[in-house]
Each structure stands twice: as C-alpha cells, then as structure tokens.
Amino acid sequence: MNMREFIKKLDKEGKLLKISKEVSRKYEIAALMKKFDGKPIMFENVEDSNVPIIANVCSSRDIIAEALNTEKEQLLFKIADAIEKPKKIMIKKGNYKEIQSLDEIPILTHYPKDGGPYITSAIFVIKDKELGINSSFHRMMKIDKKRVVARILPRHFDEFVKRGNREFAICIGSP
Structure with missing residues (x-):
C-alpha cells in the first residue's frame, strides 16, 4: 500500500486526527505533534500554504507495522527480510513533483x-x-x-x- 492509501486507511479506521483550523508552521504544528503524543495527524489548513501536512505516520512500531501489513512482533523480521531479499520493482511513471522553489x-x-x-x-x-x-x-x-x-x-x-x-x-x- 502506498502512503496515500495508508492515510485513507488510518482515516477510515478513526486513527487519523484531522485538524482543519489554520495552523502556523512556526512552532504550532510541532507543538501539536508533541501534544498528541505520536498520533497520526493531518493538518489540512497550513498558514501561507496550499499543501497539507501529514505528521507522525512513523511515530511508533505499531503504526509502521500496520503500514507494512504485519504484526508489531514481526516488524523487525519483515524489514530484515526485505533488506536481504528486496523485490525488484519497475516504476514506469513516478508520482512526484519537482519543485522550483x-x-x-x-x-x-x-x-x-x-x-x-x-x-x-x-x-x-x-x-x-x-x-x-x-x-x-x-x-x-x-x-x-x-x-x-x-x-x-x-x-x-x-x-x-x-x-x-x-x-x-x-x-x-x-x-
């Protein structure tokens, strides 16, 4: 599953906190990330930006295990196995944005x-x-x-x- 799919999954399961009020990039978002103690958060309305911020999606082994579709106890084994035997993936068209500024x-x-x-x-x-x-x-x-x-x-x-x-x-x- 890709990042967008994982965010949708977290949202559907009620595991994603969505903050729609305008928030500042200077200190406020970092303070809220700390306040909610690692809970995945989507800041939908970032001051002076039309880009939302997703935070805390790798803040715990539980969340990472869920993203990788495994149990927390199996996480290190799954990662070690992926490193030892990586899958060859050919990407014909990437989903990226090259920024100018x-x-x-x-x-x-x-x-x-x-x-x-x-x-x-x-x-x-x-x-x-x-x-x-x-x-x-x-x-x-x-x-x-x-x-x-x-x-x-x-x-x-x-x-x-x-x-x-x-x-x-x-x-x-x-x-």
Whole structure:
C-alpha cells in the first residue's frame, strides 16, 4: 500500500486526527505533534500554504507495522527480510513533483532556538556506476527559496560525492 492509501486507511479506521483550523508552521504544528503524543495527524489548513501536512505516520512500531501489513512482533523480521531479499520493482511513471522553489512546500520551524525552518527526514538518493545506489536520511535547514544546508557525515553519501557524483535527488514525504 502506498502512503496515500495508508492515510485513507488510518482515516477510515478513526486513527487519523484531522485538524482543519489554520495552523502556523512556526512552532504550532510541532507543538501539536508533541501534544498528541505520536498520533497520526493531518493538518489540512497550513498558514501561507496550499499543501497539507501529514505528521507522525512513523511515530511508533505499531503504526509502521500496520503500514507494512504485519504484526508489531514481526516488524523487525519483515524489514530484515526485505533488506536481504528486496523485490525488484519497475516504476514506469513516478508520482512526484519537482519543485522550483522551497517556498512551495510548508517547512516547519520546530523550536525557538532552531536556526530556521527544517526538513527533518529527507531522503537523499545518489548513484555511482561502481557502488550502486545510496539512500540516506538527512536533516536540512532552509536558507532561502533555492538553497538548504545539510550536515553530511563522512559515511556513504560523502564517499559517493568524493568519487565525483554531484547529482542526487532529495525525496520529501516518502514512505
């Protein structure tokens, strides 16, 4: 099941909290995420944005197990099995949006001491002819409408860049 299907499932089962009142990206959404203690939330009316925010869909093993259609006790085995024996999937047409400006997406400022708005769990995907594909999570702070800054530790992604790979995708809102 894809992310949209999972959100619909949570909603149908009464497990998704929908907040329709206008909410601010600066502190308010983060505070509500904490207040509702990991319950999946859809913020339908985000100030200065026409894009809703989905939060807390990976906040517990119970929720992740439900998304992967397994029992909580079997979750780690299912993930380990998927890593060891990945299914080959050919996607002919992806469902993605390439943005021209970071202002098009609602990026949250979580705390007063944050340096700015942060994307907290973007997936960076980079490819190397010899090493294959690397996917890694990075937190990014928005600098302006075209730039972010990310802390890249000297691990796999860094190694791909050192080998001359300069093109990569940043995936936001991925399951």
